[in-house]
Amino acid sequence: MSGATSHRYVGRRVVRLDGAPKVRGEAAYLGDRAVPGLLHGVVLRSPHPHALIRRLDTRRASVMRGVRAVITAADVPETRYGIYIKDATVFARHRVRFAGEAVAAVAADTLEAARAAVAAIEVDYEPVPAVFNAEDALRDDAPLVHPEWEQYDAAPILVRLGNRSTRGVIRVGNVEEGFAKSFRIFEHRFTTAKVHAGYTEPRGAIGFWDDDGSCTVWSSTQLPFAVQETLADAVGLPSSKVRVVATTLGGGFGGKLTVGVEHHAVLLARSARAPVKVVSTVEEELTSSLPRQPAIVDVKTGVDRDGRILAKQGRIILDTGAFSGSGPQTASSCTNTLHGPYNIPNVLLEGVSVYTNNITTGAFRAPSGPIGNFACESQMDIIADSLGIDPLELRLRNIFHEGDKGPSGAVLAAVGLEECLLRAADAIGWNERRPGKDRGKGIACGWWMTTGMTSEVDVTLHRDGRVVLNSGAVEIGTGALTGAAQVLADDLGVAAEQVTVIGGDTRDSPYDYGAQGSRTTFCVGNACKNAAVEMRRALAIMAAPVLGVAPDVIELRDAAAHGDGRSIPFAELLGDEGVKVRGVFTAPAVPHEASRLENHMSPAWHAPSFHAHAVDLSVDEDTGDVTVHRYVVAQDVGFAINPTYVEGQIEGGAVQGIGQALFEEIVSRDGIVQNPNLTDYKMPTMQDVPTVETILVQYPTAHGPSGAKGVGEPPCIEPPATIANAIAAATGARVPTLPMTAERIC
Ligand code: MOS
Incomplete structure (x- = not known):
């Protein structure tokens, strides 16, 4: 156990601890x-x-x-x-x-x-009588999905009025004044589909x-x-x-x-x-199950002659189905992505979740993120084309930089967005945006918050140097707990191979808020850092009487405690049980001032992640089929604790996003799902996607373990807009509806 953090494992491509059992068929899934x-x-x-x-x-x-x-x-x-x-x-x-x-x-x-x-x-x-269309459901004469609620007081976080469920609002400045000063105003409607979480x-x-x-x-x-x-x-x-x-x-993906x-x-x-x-x-x-809600997005944006955004107003109507499966943050996070990672002086955005007699929806990787982003980033390209400004340049004129205030009023630190945009553009060869007939390139960018809440870990150091990390978080399949083990290994000065991860058991594991919201590495990693501090304190206290010195003069290194010229190896200090400590990390729910909701996504606490995607594709002019030739993601991950699993998250998320962009839709008619099978519900396969090229941009946040930001959800946010922009570049046709199937393109 060395005195200083040596970073021997953090930042390295340590092989995933959960990988080998899965590949060998030893991992026991529920069905097994x-x-x-x-x-x-x-x-x-x-x-x-x-x-x-x-x-x-x-x-x-x-x-x-x-x-x-x-x-x-x-x-x-x-x-x-x-x-x-x-x-x-x-x-x-x-x-x-x-x-x-x-x-x-x-x-x-x-x-x-x-x-x-x-x-x-x-x-x-x-x-x-039933209601299937979210706009119809908002009318005063619409059948009520939950008529009995009229008799009750709504739960405090729910805003219920007729079929309205939850609501999120961003309000900054005065949009009317912003529009009055605008050189041009753009108004558009975009719609998105109901998609399965895809596990x-x-x-x-x-x-x-x-x-x-x-x-x-x-x-x-x-x-x-x-x-x-x-x-x-x-x-x-x-x-x-x-x-x-x-x-x-x-x-899992939220489902x-x-x-x-x-x-x-x-x-x-x-x-x-x-x-x-x-x-x-x-x-x-x-x-x-609980698919992503389909949505209708109306957005109005005013810009000056140079394309600087002066005002943005919009409303997103989410069809939550018969029950509200994903809580209030969905109505709020769609407004964050509709806002986009831009400095805008006047903003009024509303997300409304509406009950209908369609199937219940729920949380899906970056809840409602792609909905707002598809509208925001499609419209950015429309504005750019209309003003004769390059879409990349238009974004660079408007994006957040370090020290800017986000819509919640929180000052943004660690903003790697410009570098993401420039590197994604460079990698895709942006200077040649229309490389041939029916071929085009698209770019889009965005931001996303990491969820906080509580993670606790129990860490046991055994005599033989083995360390057991017990976490109530579930290894969702990202490698996040391998990352936590890397953090722990460095802070304890042991080899990562000596760390065993167990957990996911409410009886035998300490509490964890769970594998969701891009929070696992962030929160469990921070809890591991705190556990290492506790472990060092516990060892010093144990060694002090043996060495005859005060605990605070003890140094811990080379698996031994040193003080006053003498030392004792940990193996001699520890009994058969070893020593066990608990590390706790809590990022409290901070009121999201902008949305006026108690929102567990708290930009005041966590530096958001930033991302830019770029694609090169062609569209068959006869059939409308899209072939994606290259797909590039540049993501500001803060710091990549394990580059391999970070890249894996980005590749998987991009593929999932390409599915939302081009193929996936649960089709309902009068509330009845028409395609409840995997033949008619098309998901992307290896045939449909190229190798996803990843660029890790690293602007460390002071809040994350070793500077890491939340990584898992973001990569599925930008593909729909990125692909829509490339289809427009290739064909001249703007598709405002997801998925962008061949029929909708032709
Ligand atoms: Mo995620 S939708 O918080 O699993």
Whole structure:
């Protein structure tokens, strides 16, 4: 253990700790888990988008062969889902509000028996008027999705009026004055699609009960502690009686932030008195998971003769579906990305989340980020072309620099945006923007906040030098916990190979807010730094009486404590248990002044990340097919603790963003999903994307471990606008609608 931080591992391409078990097939995903006597659970879902349940009869299903439990809302207290979905219930009660809402569930010896029993449950529905269009839903005479709420006071963070859900606002200066001074004013509408979070492992859970009346859930979740809290509510137990163990995650991307199948597994297990596994089918993934909300964006921007933005006004209407699956930050973060990373003196932007009888939506990597960015950055190119200014130059005239104030009033530090833009442009060969017929290049940029909140870690140093890092965060698949281990190794002066990471278990791990919001490396890494301080203090206190000196004169190096010319190796200080300390990091929720929402994305606390994307593509003039030749991302990551996994995040995010740009859409007609399968819901494959070229730009933030900023969400934000701008350069046609399918281009 050396005295100073030596940075032997931080910044290096340490091989991911979770990599080898996954590649060897040793990692146990939820679907791989089994226990003796495991039953299979299947959920009955509403075929109607809006209907009253007049009769629900489970008698016939209950007596079928192999059936062990049938449950409905009658078996569950009227509980809310808690974090994120604050307004949904476990099963529909008297009324269904979207096609896909859970109505009942069955546990049986086999999957086939459970499916047969679900089909035998008798339900009489009485359809009632529904609303499917978010703009229609805002009208005074629209059918109410939650008519009973009229009787209640809304929860404090929710702004409810008719079908309105949550709202976020950015207000700076006076937009009317800004428009009055403008040389030109541009007004546009953009629309975006509902897209699935795209994880390859479906959501799944196994629930079982112990004889002492406590329950355990194995879950494919990003947030074991949130699952614990909401499940405790549903089963009427204190949290201490509910244990949630996160299994190896096959992707999450925000779609596994919310409790869903866990409720059904644990409640079925209680009724059946046996363990129950529930795994979503592909159809359920596309009808009753929590995709990104589709949106309508109206934006009006005033500029001076030189293209400097004087005023921006806009409204984003997010169709949240029947329930509000992603909380208030979605309505707020779309306004941040519609604002963009620009100095604008007069701003009035509003994000409104609206209930409809469409399927419930939720959090998806950079919630609503691409929606605002698509509008902001498409319009920047329209303005540039109209004023005869190069799109890159127009951005450079308006972007944030170090010391500028963001829309929340917070002073921005560590702003690597100019370098991102210049390097992305250079890499794509920007000086030749239209390299040939039907071929064009596009550029777009943006910013994103890192989520704060609390991470705790327990760190144990053993006699033989091994270090165990126990974190309640889940390794979502990014390598973030490898990064945390690198930070810890350096601060403890041990080899990264000596660090073992365990955790994701609400009983055996310290609290963590969870793998979300680009926060894991940031917050767990900071908690590791604090744990290292605690460890050094603990060792000094242990060594002081042995060496006969005060703890504060002790130096720690070479795996020994030194003082007054004498020393003692740690191996001799430590007992068999080793020494265990806790490191805590908390970035409190700071009121987001601009949005006037208690928002856990707090620009006052964290330096945002900045990014620029560039693409070179061609469009087939006969078919409208787009071929992406090259794709470049320059991202200011603060500091790359592990360049390999940072690049991996950027590559994956860009591919996901290309999918949103060109292919992906959950298509609904009158509330019914038309393409609930992976043939008609097209995701990008290796055929559709080139190698993503990554450029790591590093403007370290004082708040992050070793200067690191949040990395994971941003790379999926800019691809739609980048590609739209390149399609416009190639064809002269502006596509304002996502996805930009061949039909929309031609
Ligand atoms: Mo993310 S949408 O916070 O997993």
